[in-house]
Amino acid sequence: MQSxxxxxxxxxxxxxxxxxISNEDLLIKQLAATAGTTQNSTVHQICxxxxxxxxxxxxxxxxxxxxxxxxxxxxxx
Amino acid sequence: MYAQNGSAFMxxxxxxxxxxxxxxxxxxxxTTAATESNCQTVRRVFNDLTMDTLRIQxxxxxQMSQMGFYQTPDKALRQAVxxxxxxxxxxxxxxxxxxxxxxxxxxNYTQAANVPLHQANVHSQNSYYx
Numbered sequence: 001m002q003s004x005x006x007x008x009x010x011x012x013x014x015x016x017x018x019x020x021i022s023n024e025d026l027l028i029k030q031l032a033a034t035a036g037t038t039q040n041s042t043v044h045q046i047c048x049x050x051x052x053x054x055x056x057x058x059x060x061x062x063x064x065x066x067x068x069x070x071x072x073x074x075x076x077x
Numbered sequence: 078m079y080a081q082n083g084s085a086f087m088x089x090x091x092x093x094x095x096x097x098x099x100x101x102x103x104x105x106x107x108t109t110a111a112t113e114s115n116c117q118t119v120r121r122v123f124n125d126l127t128m129d130t131l132r133i134q135x136x137x138x139x140q141m142s143q144m145g146f147y148q149t150p151d152k153a154l155r156q157a158v159x160x161x162x163x164x165x166x167x168x169x170x171x172x173x174x175x176x177x178x179x180x181x182x183x184x185n186y187t188q189a190a191n192v193p194l195h196q197a198n199v200h201s202q203n204s205y206y207x
Contacts, residue, residue, distance in 0.1 A: 005117065006116070006118060007115075007116050009116065009119065010115050012113060013113075013114055013115065013116060013119050016109075016110035016114075016123070017110075017119075019106065020103075020106065020107065020123075020126070023099070023102070023103045023106060024103075026099065027096065027099055027100070027103065030092070030095060030099065031096060033086075033092070034092040034093065034096065037086050037087070037092065038089050038092075040089055042140075042144065043089045043093065043144075046093075046137065046140050050096075050133060050137065053129065053133050054133075057126055057130070060122060060125075060126065061122070061126075064118070064119065064122050067118065068116070068119075
């Protein structure tokens with residue numbers, strides 16, 4: 001097993017991370033809108049729980065970007 | 078937020094179905110991202126997010142099912158199951174035969190002693206698998 005070595009993100013990885021952040025953002029907003037609209041306490045509870053999970057995912061993705069920030073070249077290679 | 082006539086913007090069932098569909102799409106995208114990652118750290122994060130999103134999707138599906146928001150498809154008939162089993166067993170037998178022909182009897186999908194273990198997809202900083 002290779003040791004984990006941090007390296008610069010590829011353009012494709014950056015796009016996937018960016019798209020994933022957009023997906024999580026949309027899910028959180030949909031869940032929040034549903035929580036704000038519903039009159040069913042179970043549905044409200046489900047939405048609030050799921051918002052926490054997706055907010056955690058979004059933070060993980062942002063951390064991933066930050067971890068790789070210093071390895072990104074400043075000039076095209 | 079309610080519409081002027083006092084009814085909800087959309088039914089809970091419709092709103093949750095839209096979220097469930099987006100979760101399915103998100104799982105697919107995380108899986109694709111994991112398979113196309115070069116950096117081990119990125120791949121591991123996408124793996125973890127795939128598994129966690131699958132869990133979340135499963136939880137939502139179960140809860141929607143319990144609330145009667147999700148129509149489960151009709152059960153497959155015994156006749157159709159029997160037919161698939163027969164077909165699958167034929168496929169399996171032919172596949173084993175093919176493997177035996179090609180490997181000289183090392184069939185049954187066992188790892189031959191002289192075959193090296195599967196290598197990790199990431200070998201060096203310069204290798205790309207995209």
